[in-house]
Amino acid sequence: MIFPAPTFHRQTAAQRRRFRPAAPAPARWPVAILGVPFDSVTIDSAIARIADMIASRRPAYVVTPNVDFLVQARRDAELRRILLEAHLVLCDGQPLVWASRWLGNPLPERVAGADLVPRFIALAAQRGFRLFLLGATPEANSRAVARLQERHPGLVVAGHYSPPFRSLEEMDNAEIVRRIQAARPDVVLVSFGCPKQEKWIARNYGSLGVPVCIGVGATIDFLAGQVRRAPRWMQRSGLEWIYRLAQEPRRLFRRYAVDLRIFSEAIFAQWWRMHRWGKPGASAVSDAITWSGPRWQVARVTGHLDRPAIERAADAWREIGDRQHDCLLDLAEVDFIDSTGAALLVARQKQQHQAGRRLVLFRPSEPVRRSLGRMNLLSFLELAESTPVRDAA
Structure with a gap:
């Protein structure tokens, strides 16, 4: 009525x-960057939020957008909605921290998935959280599990699986869901790459019976030791992308160039239109x-x-x-x-x-x-x- x-x-x-x-x-207010609101959290408070999600037992998912995510979301309505509806949105990119400062609400720090996951895994080993690693290549997935269990003897890896490489529509989702449900994990780390992993999570997280799903990109490869991260000084100064570009110039050069142009223009436009001007x-x-x-x-x-x-x-x-x-x-x-x-x-x-x-x-x-x-x-x-x-x- x-x-x-x-x-x-x-x-x-x-x-x-x-x-x-x-x-x-919350002590800090979120900030919207190109229409995607980022939670203003440190890596420690992000881990605490994930632990609270596990305790709640309600299905939730975490995303870690970087500049490329935001550029893709401008033309991909499904990805944009996924980022908007996520239960926790973390800033995986130093340029986004800089952008938040220009927009008048600085994010406290970069919370990259490659930094968050190892720290969370250490907590999982202490608290007995059950993990499931999904994605990457079979070799990287198995090696990551072996290295994690060697490093954290108390860690419970409830299961791991690297499905055949197929499009979202061709994946055997019934088999993936069956394996995860049988393992009964607390957290699923999904490594399919963006936007595939985010779309898979959004379409399936409610039926898995798992408290938290996290899209982690190349993090399983990092955990396996098959891909090296940039030196710490490059990570802190926002230059990790240069290191990645040097590793895969043919694949990444055009993407980085396009992302930089679109992101720079869009951030300037947002700052200009949403500035109080006195x-x-x-x-x-x-x-x-x-x-x-x-x-x-x-x-x-x-x-x-x-x-x-x-x-x-x-x-x-x-x-x-x-x-x-x-x-x-x-x-x-x-x-x-x-x-x-x-x-x-x-x-x-x-x-x-x-x-x-x-x-x-x-x-x-x-x-x-x-x-x-x-x-x-x-x-x-x-x-x-x-x-x-x-x-x-």
Whole structure:
């Protein structure tokens, strides 16, 4: 049932405390880079998040996008949606860290899959997490398992499998799923390369009975010792791509050249369009948070929806999207949104969706529509011009 636009009433401090979620909001806000919101985490906090996912036993997947991922996602709608819906999005590329600084919300560090996986495996050996290695060549897969078990005697490798090289549509998914389900792992490390591994995970993770799937690219080859990584100083300075290019110049030169051109142009365009250019700051969220019916939370967002304003209104944002109610955000009075604001809307959308709830952007202003449209986010978010509040009576 459709109701007219809700009225907003100021809550008392006691009412606001009553509806505040028990879990604290993250210490850092996400940032959207070319329309893909990245979680602002360190490698240690990323590992802690994965351990929490395992404890929850709910199916989830982790992606580690680099520049090439983002360039591919601009023309591949399926990959873009996969990155948007991922339960944890990690920054696998120093250029993305630099880009986040230009966009006004610096990511704390690069969290490359090749760094994350060995650190997580050490934790898995301590806690008894069961691993399954999927992909790479049969030789690399078997050698990686042998080296890991030699290095971590307590590690439980529940299974490993390197399926024949075929397209996604031709793969024997029934056999792969059967092997994984029989092994009952806690984490599946998938090494098919992008975008094949991300698409395979997105299509199958819900049926595997596994808490976490992670796309790891060439990491199994690294673990097997068949592909060497760049020296540490090159990794820290963002020059690892030069090392990879020297290893495989014929395969990588054209890809790197195209990626660099497209990414540079797109990042400059995003920075230019989402820069305040001296606009005075304003509140990001009013404290007019009310409830319409037993299921809906309603909030009016006003002024700038950017990082400084969001941080000033952090307590209010903790109340928005608390996983207990469907949420309606009135964005009619938002006059500016930046990369942090866009990422926050996507994060709240994912949070609500994963909890079986809805997030509706009500009457988004033209600046909001224009910015979200340029980042290819309008089709991911639910917009409404009239209030879609259900009659729960």
